[in-house]
Amino acid sequence: MHAEILIVEGRIGRVKPVRTAIVCGSDAWLWVDAGISGTPTDAILPALAARDLVPPPRNLAVVTHADVDHFGGIAELRRAVPQLVTIAHALDARLMDDLDVLVAERYDRFGDAGVDLEAERIAQLRARAGSAVAADVRLTAVTELDLGDGERWSVVPAPGHSDGHVVAVSAARAHAFVGDAVMGWGVIDGEGRLLPPHYTDVPAYRATIRALRALDLQTMDAAHEPRFHGDAVDAFLVESEQAVEAIGAEVAAAAEAVAGDAPDRLARICSRVHERLGRWPDVSPLTLADAVTAHLADGAPASSKEGRA
Numbered sequence: 001m002h003a004e005i006l007i008v009e010g011r012i013g014r015v016k017p018v019r020t021a022i023v024c025g026s027d028a029w030l031w032v033d034a035g036i037s038g039t040p041t042d043a044i045l046p047a048l049a050a051r052d053l054v055p056p057p058r059n060l061a062v063v064t065h066a067d068v069d070h071f072g073g074i075a076e077l078r079r080a081v082p083q084l085v086t087i088a089h090a091l092d093a094r095l096m097d098d099l100d101v102l103v104a105e106r107y108d109r110f111g112d113a114g115v116d117l118e119a120e121r122i123a124q125l126r127a128r129a130g131s132a133v134a135a136d137v138r139l140t141a142v143t144e145l146d147l148g149d150g151e152r153w154s155v156v157p158a159p160g161h162s163d164g165h166v167v168a169v170s171a172a173r174a175h176a177f178v179g180d181a182v183m184g185w186g187v188i189d190g191e192g193r194l195l196p197p198h199y200t201d202v203p204a205y206r207a208t209i210r211a212l213r214a215l216d217l218q219t220m221d222a223a224h225e226p227r228f229h230g231d232a233v234d235a236f237l238v239e240s241e242q243a244v245e246a247i248g249a250e251v252a253a254a255a256e257a258v259a260g261d262a263p264d265r266l267a268r269i270c271s272r273v274h275e276r277l278g279r280w281p282d283v284s285p286l287t288l289a290d291a292v293t294a295h296l297a298d299g300a301p302a303s304s305k306e307g308r309a
Contacts, residue, residue, distance in 0.1 A: 002173060003151045006053070007221065010035045010043035012128075013190015018069050019223055020044060021177050025147025028058035031084070032168050032177045033223065034073030037130030044073070045080055059084045060145055062155055064179030065165040066092035066102060068129040070223065075131045089157060090138040091164030099132050106162070110289050113266040139166070158212070160205025161198060167212070174218040181208050182240040185279055187224045193282040197243055198290050202298040206244055213237045247288070250276045251295035266292065 006022045018039060023030040034040060048054070061084050063071045071088075078084050088096060095102045107125055108117040137143075143155040150172070158167040158181040168177040180187075183197035199205040212220075213234060220228040220236070228236055254272040258265050267285070270292050274285035 003147060003149070006047060006051070007227070008044045008047045010039040012036055012069055015192045016188055016190045017224055019221060019225075020073075021221060022048075023147060023151065023153065024053065025149070025151040027056070027146070027148025028060055029055055030145060030147055030153055030168065031059060031061040031077065033064055033070045033179060034061065034077050036069050036072035036128040037076065039073040040076040040080060044077070055081050055083075057083055060147075061086045062166065062168050062177075063088040063092070063096070063133075063135065064167065064177070064181070064223070065089075065162040066095035066106060067162070067180065068102075068125050070179060071096050071133050072129045074133045085136045086133065087137040087139060087143070087155060088135040089164030089166050090140050091159075092162055093135040093138045093164065096133040096135060099126055099129055102129065110266060110293070113289075113293075114264055115266055115286055115289055156211075158208040160201050160208045162200065163204075165208075169215065174216065175220065176212065176215065176217055177221045178212065179223050182212060182222070182237055183243075184225075184236055184239045185243045189283070194280050195283055196247070196280050196288045196291055197240070199244070200290055200294050202244065202248065202294045205294075206241065209237050209241050209244075246277060247273060247291050248295045248298070251292050255296060269296070 003026065004024045006024065008020050010018045010020070012018050018035045020035055020039065021032040035043065059081050061074065061077060063074065063086060074086055095106055103122055103125065108122060139155060141157070145153045145155065147153065152170070152172070154169045155166050156169055158165050158178070161180045161183065165179065165181050167179065167181050186194050186196045189195050217233045218230065220233045250273040251269060254269040257272065258268045262268065266289060270285040270288040273288055273292060274280065280287065
């Protein structure tokens with residue numbers, strides 16, 4: 001008999017859902033992500049109390065990646081569950097170690113291209129991060145976790161959205177917790193506006209999509225979406241792949257039209273892609289900066305490089 005899985009949904013801003021998970025194994029619990037600072041107090045711990053669930057002595061917290069809405073609640077969880085062991089990929093763990101590094105390398109990295117993050121947004125991100133987090137386990141390869149009574153999960157590198165993104169997979173359940181490893185055409189922000197998909201490495205992101213499709217998952221939980229069942233799993237993965245191909249094609253066309261030495265080249269390419277695709281009418285074209293930069297680094301539309309990753 002499978003262990004109970006508790007899905008907890010918190011909120012970011014006014015409407016954005018942030019979903020965390022707890023697999024309540026007989027020997028250990030697996031916690032997947034912790035939301036932003038405040039999510040444990042506001043959502044996770046009350047959900048446990050409502051079901052009279054008390055953490056066992058052994059607890060393993062997997063942080064899918066170093067975005068504040070995934071690791072920001074870890075410090076609170078550690079206070080509530082002192083024996084919590086935090087697991088993250090080494091490439092993202094170093095960002096979680098230092099909020100200055102996180103902001104500079106993850107969120108405000110386009111200053112040289114004339115795209116600066118507003119001070120108010122940086123302050124908001126720091127507040128949501130709560131505090132820096134030193135991961136107890138820094139993995140670099142697939143790691144197996146045994147929660148007891150046959151409840152086994154694999155923590156699998158799934159880069160693209162970030163260099164050190166991981167997913168948690170149960171082969172027996174044909175289920176995966178994927179965080180933001182795949183994003184379709186994007187996710188909503190705190191005000192309900194659709195943001196473009198965020199990825200920083202095109203070949204890695206597409207390889208992750210293909211790897212997830214190869215698992216033949218029956219169910220899948222993403223951080224900001226309702227659970228996917230059956231055919232809806234593959235449909236979302238296909239949608240994610242189609243989005244990458246469409247964005248890549250538009251970036252390639254825009255790159256041909258905008259001079260390589262233009263000081264505002266990134267902003268102009270983002271604007272052209274934003275206008276041509278028309279998928280995200282309520283947000284700034286600069287929200288495409290990560291994806292556009294990833295495609296420019298890749299050098300060609302994603303669809304022309306099927307065999308690379």
